[in-house]
Amino acid sequence: MGGNTALLCAAAACFILLQLQPVSSHFISSDALEANNRTDHPGRSTLQQDQKDVNPIEAIVNKAPCNKVNFDAISYKPLRDECKPPYPVGQCCDALKKQACPYTDAINDDKTVCALDLFWNINKWYPAGWFLHHCKEGPHGIRCGPDDYKHKTSAAAPSPKSDDAATGSDKKGSDHKN
Numbered sequence: 001m002g003g004n005t006a007l008l009c010a011a012a013a014c015f016i017l018l019q020l021q022p023v024s025s026h027f028i029s030s031d032a033l034e035a036n037n038r039t040d041h042p043g044r045s046t047l048q049q050d051q052k053d054v055n056p057i058e059a060i061v062n063k064a065p066c067n068k069v070n071f072d073a074i075s076y077k078p079l080r081d082e083c084k085p086p087y088p089v090g091q092c093c094d095a096l097k098k099q100a101c102p103y104t105d106a107i108n109d110d111k112t113v114c115a116l117d118l119f120w121n122i123n124k125w126y127p128a129g130w131f132l133h134h135c136k137e138g139p140h141g142i143r144c145g146p147d148d149y150k151h152k153t154s155a156a157a158p159s160p161k162s163d164d165a166a167t168g169s170d171k172k173g174s175d176h177k178n
Contacts, residue, residue: 028100028142032107032115036122037129066114068106071121080125087126093135093142096122101144 082095099122100107106114122131135142 026104026144027108027140028097028104028144029108030136030139030141031110032104033132033136033141035107035115035119036132038116038119039123039128063110064112066106066112066117068109068112068114069103069117071103071114071117074121076121076125079122083126087130087134089134093131096131096135097142097144097148100142101148104144 076099079095079099082098083092100118103114103118106112107118108115119131137143
């Protein structure tokens, strides 16, 4: 009987410790949020940077492609509709949560480039690092509440053209500095 009590106490202690740990799916992790600060992406080129100019030391080595979500195919229109210049912090951070929180399992996976894929697309319309510097809520990153999971956008594109390309929308212009 004494052995069972000790085992039960140990199990209860483990359960309590697990409850105290931040659950990755309830946060956009600080590490994932750091991807918002990058202006490069391994395997993708920009108008200013040719593929051959990518510094292999800075490239993300040993990370798998993001197979969980196709961040090139989801719509960023809800984020762009809610977060417009002059970029009100509360409104924009709430919009980022609606955009990113449904995908925390993917973007917090540090073995993949999912966070880079998400923020590569977001940075087309916003200055690099804006969400990192304005929305980070603490050491764990950005907390995702239950309401932030309700507005999940489709990860499948109905056609090769997203709503962003089809509308000729407000992509980041030269007035935004990276």
